[in-house]
Amino acid sequence: MKADTWDLSRSVALVGVAESDEIGYVPHKSALQHHAEAAHNALADAGLSKSDVDGIFTARFSTLTTAEYMGIHPRFTDNTWIGGGSFESHVAHAVAAINAGYCEVALITHGQTSRSSRVPVANSVLDAVDLNQPHPQYEMPYGIVGAPACYALACTRYMHEYGETRTREALAEIAVATRRWAGLNSRALMREPMTFDEYHNSRWIAWPFHLLDCCLATDAGGAVILTTAERARGLRKTPVWVIGAAEAHDHGMISQMPDLTSTMARVTGPRALAMAGIGHADIDLTMIYDAFTSTVLVTLEDLGFCAKGEGPDFLRGQRAAPGGDFPMNTNGGGLSYTHTGMYGIFLLIEAVRQLRGECGERQVADCKIALVSGIGGILSSASTLVLAAD
Amino acid sequence: MTERHDARPLPVAQPESDFYWEKARQHELWLRMCVDCDRTYFYPRDICPRCFSRNTTWVRSDGRGVVHTFVIVHRAPTPAFRGAVPYVAAIVELAGGARIPTNLVNVEPRPDKLTVGMSVVVTFADITDQVSLPVFEPEPMAGESR
Numbered sequence: 450m451k452a453d454t455w456d457l458s459r460s461v462a463l464v465g466v467a468e469s470d471e472i473g474y475v476p477h478k479s480a481l482q483h484h485a486e487a488a489h490n491a492l493a494d495a496g497l498s499k500s501d502v503d504g505i506f507t508a509r510f511s512t513l514t515t516a517e518y519m520g521i522h523p524r525f526t527d528n529t530w531i532g533g534g535s536f537e538s539h540v541a542h543a544v545a546a547i548n549a550g551y552c553e554v555a556l557i558t559h560g561q562t563s564r565s566s567r568v569p570v571a572n573s574v575l576d577a578v579d580l581n582q583p584h585p586q587y588e589m590p591y592g593i594v595g596a597p598a599c600y601a602l603a604c605t606r607y608m609h610e611y612g613e614t615r616t617r618e619a620l621a622e623i624a625v626a627t628r629r630w631a632g633l634n635s636r637a638l639m640r641e642p643m644t645f646d647e648y649h650n651s652r653w654i655a656w657p658f659h660l661l662d663c664c665l666a667t668d669a670g671g672a673v674i675l676t677t678a679e680r681a682r683g684l685r686k687t688p689v690w691v692i693g694a695a696e697a698h699d700h701g702m703i704s705q706m707p708d709l710t711s712t713m714a715r716v717t718g719p720r721a722l723a724m725a726g727i728g729h730a731d732i733d734l735t736m737i738y739d740a741f742t743s744t745v746l747v748t749l750e751d752l753g754f755c756a757k758g759e760g761p762d763f764l765r766g767q768r769a770a771p772g773g774d775f776p777m778n779t780n781g782g783g784l785s786y787t788h789t790g791m792y793g794i795f796l797l798i799e800a801v802r803q804l805r806g807e808c809g810e811r812q813v814a815d816c817k818i819a820l821v822s823g824i825g826g827i828l829s830s831a832s833t834l835v836l837a838a839d
Numbered sequence: 840m841t842e843r844h845d846a847r848p849l850p851v852a853q854p855e856s857d858f859y860w861e862k863a864r865q866h867e868l869w870l871r872m873c874v875d876c877d878r879t880y881f882y883p884r885d886i887c888p889r890c891f892s893r894n895t896t897w898v899r900s901d902g903r904g905v906v907h908t909f910v911i912v913h914r915a916p917t918p919a920f921r922g923a924v925p926y927v928a929a930i931v932e933l934a935g936g937a938r939i940p941t942n943l944v945n946v947e948p949r950p951d952k953l954t955v956g957m958s959v960v961v962t963f964a965d966i967t968d969q970v971s972l973p974v975f976e977p978e979p980m981a982g983e984s985r
Binding site for chain 2: 571572575580581583585586587588589590591592593594595597598601602603605606609652653654655656657702703704705709
């Protein structure tokens with residue numbers, strides 16, 4: 450297949466990344482403020498100005514509204530929304546658009562106020578539901594709505610196939626390791642160390658999920674800027690290269706997921722690695738979308754880091770924590786750093802900072818290649834990138 | 840705005856699912872079947888989602904299946920479910936392979952009372968005069984009274 454042999458050849462670079470000014474609980478700012486602040490900060494990071502931007506990308510929020518708010522009149526626009534991992538797809542689409550000449554400077558933005566939105570989030574989500582669609586018709590009447598209940602359905606099936614105790618141990622390893630990374634990130638919301646007992650004793654949200662299996666709900670924005678290799682060379686920071694990209698999805702709602710124990714990362718992982726021409730052993734940093742602890746377990750297996758059902762062995766002994774030999778989710782993840790609802794942009798921000806060597810006490814030594822894997826919807830979509838330091 | 844979301848969400852039948860919901864109101868479970876694939880599927884679609892054949896029909900299900908997976912919801916996902924927690928949501932695999940999202944009823948919402956693979960049978964929850972939802976309960980053992 451042509452896409453598998455698409456040689457990105459360091460043709461397009463990530464040149465600017467940033468969060469909004471304040472993240473976490475920010476009741477005094479709107480979602481669009483977070484978009485604009487993040488964009489402003491990412492442009493400064495890159496050494497570019499707003500007038501350089503000619504391509505705009507965002508998810509859920511209309512690009513019409515987002516570009517209007519910032520006073521941008523793009524010649525390329527991409528509103529792809531496949532869930533919280535949309536921003537990983539935006540990177541792939543930006544690479545294609547820039548290589549095709551549709552735009553030269555691509556701005557991907559995100560802003561969301563899941564904690565402090567003045568319209569309660571549950572209401573705005575429900576207001577946005579088109580009642581003609583299958584999910585409100587066949588799942589919502591049963592209370593199969595909201596991420597915890599839906600993702601938990603997949604987790605129960607995994608436990609059935611691979612063992613409840615083993616699975617539970619792996620989920621605890623992920624929660625505790627991720628919190629340890631958050632302790633090294635001053636922008637993380639939850640920085641206090643978490644013990645294994647605290648994990649196991651936290652209240653049930655949707656069995657098999659404890660509270661500490663679930664991501665945060667925060668207010669934040671993030672932005673990422675890409676441009677051509679030629680232009681990247683003259684900018685403020687060293688470029689970070691996109692050397693592999695793949696996306697796929699196989700369902701919309703959870704009851705339609707063909708195999709509840711396996712996401713489409715089983716397709717995007719191998720495809721992105723093949724495009725990059727690297728193997729798992731070449732990866733220095735792994736950033737995986739952690740809406741729930743179980744999302745990480747399943748995605749790691751699907752990406753091919755270990756065989757199906759062997760994730761609990763792979764993760765044993767805090768090897769994904771600071772000091773371990775498998776650095777993962779080094780910003781503290783959606784579980785402990787920030788999770789606005791669509792977290793994917795923050796995976797990119799951390800990967801770029803690690804590849805530039807900007808991460809201070811949580812810096813992964815000699816970080817040259819990062820794998821970033823987004824998940825979106827209800828384990829519906831997978832979007833995987835391989836990024837490389839200059 | 841809040842009040843609107845306090846009521847349990849009801850299905851809005853579509854042209855290709857009017858029959859499904861009308862039969863549910865009569866306490867019957869009907870599935871779409873692809874004649875070319877010789878398989879039933881869920882949810883109702885006129886064109887088979889597997890082979891894209893238009894040669895599809897309706898068949899009545901005997902309502903027997905096994906729990907493919909379940910969740911015990913403790914924190915209400917929306918205001919409408921505040922009075923319902925804890926409740927059990929599930930995906931049930933019917934004979935023939937179709938998987939249907941549903942609730943498990945007449946069983947305690949406790950992990951030690953529920954298992955993936957347990958046999959269940961359809962029953963119907965009359966939500967309004969017009970809407971009955973197919974839900975599932977543990978299949979009685981031979982000789983057990985219901």
